Amino acid sequence: MDSGHKHQSSLDDTTKSGAVGSIDEPNKLQGYASAPGVVDDVTRVVDHKAERRLCRRFDIRLLPILAIMYLFNALDKGNLGNAKTDHMTEDLHFKPNQYNLLLSIFFVPFVVFAPPFSMLGKKFSPARVLPVLMFSFGSFTLLSAAAKNFSGLFALRWFLGMSEAAFFPLVIYYLTTFYRRGELARRLAIFYAASNIANAFSGLIAFGVFQIKGSSLPNWRYLFIIEGGVTVIFAVFAFFYLPKSAAEASFLSEEEKALAFHRIQVDSSAVVNEKFRFREAIGIFKHPTTYAFLCIEICLGVPLQGVALFMPQIVARLGYPTVKTNLYTVAPNVTGAVMLLVLAFCSDYTRLRSPFIVLGFLFTFTGFMIYASIDDVHKQIQVAYFATFMMTWGTSAPSVMLSTWYNNNIAHEGRRVLLTSIGVPLANLMGLVSSNVFLEKDAPKYMPALITVSAFGATGACLAGLLGLYMWWDNKRRDRRDGRVIRARDIPTERMRDGPASPEFRWFL
Known part of the structure; x- marks a missing residue:
């Protein structure tokens, strides 16, 4: 079969x-x-030294390239905030709230095109589709430097949203074809940390670019030229570098390819490289937990996009000039990447997802509440700046571990791709909320936005905690029924292909 x-x-x-x-x-x-x-x-691998050696080879070959690709993905998506601090909106004669509309339009094609593009990625291999997507969003970023008015930039943001739509879902699926479930969170964290580094790096790039003097072009245009140009060049390299699968990886021996196949067959995918069948894939929506995961994605998206899109404006409230504002966004984003790695490594070590997702939500909630409670930031500038650190601590970690959590609990490759291609863009769609609550009329404090983001963070923490408790209770119920204690890691993935309907199914908490 x-x-x-x-x-x-x-x-x-x-x-x-x-x-x-x-x-x-x-x-x-x-x-x-x-x-x-x-x-x-079945679920224990044959030679642990050989397995660790194989994982190291995958780590060295895949993770740095994917991390750099995602760094450029995040740079090209989030550079509008930096460009705005260098008077882009004034140069292009924006009308009130057109900047918010520019941010919002990105998320419509981002959500609409994610599932079909993810299906294409499953069919033609993420190793080939990801670089094509990267070449596309790099090109549209490059073209943004030539925009003459709001309409031109508006159209380019639409196409940018299209080309970035399936990027993160396809990377998650791609990594599940190389790594076991218990190995996935820390690898995704290393990859996703690139987005935090990108937010920090974008501040550094903007800091450097905005030092240019005497040019006939506004400096914000150079920002698009530099970031878009490097993205296009790297996409060409990635197209020829990434292996389509472990079976076709030229850097592995035949024994290593066999070991790689076995690892995924028993602890990731029920059927390795399974052909995509839409009718089977939509079966994921028969499970009530699917809707809980999607609700948590919605709660995650508002703080995630709020921090990504408006950190320069939040820091600007501290009273720094344009150049220093971009520079002062670096440290919070770097510590966000460090916290992401700490939580993800702890999650893999304990083989638990939900407690660390809850902790991440609580970090963000606390950071926004502290920032909102300060009336005079100049008198309490150190506390206000510390709050921006807490905001970044709790936005990236839940995103990585939530995607890992539901991928860990879905053995069917097609269902996994479909849910990821809906869940991840759904979180990004919440950028529509974030981009329309940070309004100019509420500057510099943005109190309605801070309260809105905090509320979504608190709700996300509650939902993740309740879902984790339900899974724990259901595992205990199944253990009592079977008369023995079984952990998720003890069940070969093929026997969990039907999800909770399978008698031996156990939730990965």
Whole structure:
């Protein structure tokens, strides 16, 4: 029926002898399927040293390139805030609230085109589709430097939203084809930390670019030229560099390819490289937890986009000039990346997702509430600036671990891609809320925006906590029914293909 059954005789020999095999027996590796009565042997890999060595090879080959790609993705999406501090809106003669409209329009195609583009990515391989998307959004960023008015920039932001729509969902799916479930959060965190670094880096780039003197072009145009141009060049390199799959990775030996296949078959995908079938994929919406995950994505999106889009304006309230405002956004974003890595590594170590998602939401809620409670930031400037650090601590971590959480609980590749391609853009769609609550008339404090963002953060913490408690309760209920304690890691992924409908299913908390 699928790849896991191709070597059943090898499996029978293995299970009868009680041995799992070794890395020197690739044919046996391919034979490890989920035979009745086999739990622990199937889900434990054969040679732990070989497995760690394989993961290191994936880490070195994939993560730096994907992180750099996402860094450019975040730079090209979020550079409007920096450009605005250098009088872009005045140069292009914007009318009131047109800047907010410019931010908002990005999210419409971003959400609409994410599912179909993700399906194309599944069909033609993320390794080829991701660089094409990167080339596209780099080109539209480059063209933004030539915009003459609001209409031109408005159209370019639409196409930028289209080309960035499926980027993050496809990266998540791509990594699930190389890593086990318990290895995924810290890898995604390293990748996603690039967005925090990008926000910091954009401040540094803007700081440097805005030092240019005597040019006939406004400095904000150079910002688009530099960031868009480098993005296009790197996309060409990535197209030829990324392997389509572990089976086609030229840097792996045949034994390593067999081990990579086995790892994913038993602890990530029910059927490795499964053909996408839309009718099967939409079965994900039969599960009530799907809607809980999507509600948490909505709550996550408002603080996430609020910080990404308006950090320069929030810091500007502290009273710094244009150049220093961009420079002072660097430290909060860097510490946000560090906190993301700390929480993600702790999450993988404990094999728990929900407590760390709740903690992240609470960081952001606290940061916005502290900032909102300060009436005179100049008298309490240190507290106000510290609050901006807490805002960044809690926006990135929930995003990474929420995506990891529902990917950990979905063994069907098609359903995983579909939910990710809806959930991630849905969080980004909340940029429509963020971009329309930070209004010029509320400057410099933006009190309605701060309260709105805090409310979404508190709600997200409650929902994530309640969903985690439900999963814990359901696992206990299933253990009582079966008369034994089973952990999610003990069940071969193929036996969890039907999700909660499977008797042996256990939630990855």
